[in-house]
Amino acid sequence: MTNRVVLFIMDSVGIGELPDAKDFGDVGANTLGNIIEQEGGIELPNLLSLGLGNIGIKGLEPIVTPLGAFGKSDEVSNGKDTTTGHWELSGLHLTQPFNTFPEGFPIHIIEKYEEMIGRKILGNKPASGTAILDELGEEHMKTGHPIVYTSADSVFQIAAHEEVIPLEQLYDFCKKARELMMGDVAVARIIARPFVGKPGEFVRTPNRKDYSLDPFGETVLDTVKNSGLDVIAVGKINDIFNGKGITEYAKTKNNIEGIEKTIEYLNKGNKGIIFTNLVDFDSEYGHRRDAAGYRKALEEMDKKIPEILNALKPNDIIIFTADHGNDPTFKGTDHTREYIPILIYGQNIKAGANIGVRKSFADIAATIADLLNVTWTGKGESFKNLIIK
Template identity: 75%
Template structure:
């Protein structure tokens, strides 16, 4: 009997290009495999003990004889390779149409409406790396007080501002205004507040980032679990990704280590249902910045905490360690990559050394969680409960 499932997302840790990667310009992408290749190896003994090296098609990690957990990988049905698409599919939704992107910046009508509502001009309005654009426009921002607006290859409208120039609450208010404007024909998946601090030449983004998402277009396993009386606890940016829908309690985190601490904190409390955690640093600090060395170190740091996480599990708990897309730091550009995600499952009720194979959809995870908790499914995905329990 399992009463609580931890869905633990190691953000952007893809394990190889999907069959349709060519359509996304991602042939050859392999976040984990290419980090291992570029850095001459990696030390992940705890993930390996759960079966990481036994996953079909994994590159750079040898299989072991008796993994402690069940393991596999998943293809993606939804048309996208971004955070929102990946998490929504993990929760049991398929998106047949990709979110709108603005590679050449936002239309003049959008910018004009935004400037009128916030009572200020903006800087930027182009696709750019978040760290690069604050270095480029930071001085002008400090002088004028105008927010920096930019996008990326993702479906995002991002607003960067120095915390001493535009206070956090004012920045969040600007994001809510942008969210109202970026609907209908101009709808983007997320409006993102990107606050930073520091002086010219040494700006640093802070953990006060917030995402203002669209509502999921249908019912997720989170909505169903909440309706059925279960706790649905969101750790990290999960609450933002689902715009609060289907969540009973939430905590935002400062970094990966805080995300692990908060997950353990909730495991030590009396709750039942779903603890949904996202560790974002892999993606935001290392993937997008194309920092393979930093990415490797972050993975090794997380791996050291895995025993502590597993020890916190009660007899009727289960953990599923997954990703939401890839972000190969050795690949061209600064965008996410269309990849398989790993699936590692551990708990007293889980049979060790079971290969659940290649799943057709991330939604298989949602279907399995629904099956385990004895609640209705979203109708998307196939449960693999019978294979591993």
């Protein structure tokens, strides 16, 4: 009997292009493989011991006896963004992609938004979050006008200096944007992007806040919560699901704090799901096309894995996986359509079990429900029988 499942998301750690990558302009993308190639190697001894190299990843050698079960997954949903990936991991298939605005938002939307917040905006175009601060941060400080921008993802992002627009006011601006961006123009997330500093030295703060859409159907989080078990969200998980299916959550400022919070929860008496996201890989290194930083962050996480595994109780299981790719060696600054790795570990897991190539991220949701012995009627096919001793 499994008491807890830790679903541990290494945000954007894709492992190679999906068969339909050409439809997304992502032929040749391979987040982990291309980092290894460009950086001349990587030190991930703990992930390798669990079976990461046995999945079949460019630049990684398999080992004879992995400690965990391993495999990878294709994606059914039409998209490659955070919300799409996490919702599929939780058992939902998104057949219609979220709205994106590659040319910026239509003028009638911007005019309505300016009317709602009582001031003009700057920007209104797709941009890197750091580049747009360099471009418009000084003007923002002089005028008090918030910076609105988007990306290839379905997002309406609002950047503001914390000394120019206080956090609570920025959050209120985001709530108004959430009201506006619904229906035919709905975007997956409204994101507050506060920053500090002076021109040439702007830095985003950890006070980011996401305003998401509710999931359109019941997720495995809802199912587990409704069964009387805990669903604990660490990192940005609570924002991604707009609080739905969550019983408790903890915000985190960086990857290391996310790992430490996960360990804290493992040392408590909860039962059900601990759902953790380490976002730095994506936000700090993938989008910024910093392969060296990405490699270093992965190596730092790997060093902490023994602490996580040592905190597991005998009836706990942990699943290391991802939500999409974000190849820092690839063109542009956007996510990439890739396979995600799946590593499963626990005292009751068959060492070296190969779960193969799963058809959907939702197989993880079905497996979690199966492991926790709750009835699941959503998408996905459980691989519990392949991994349990």
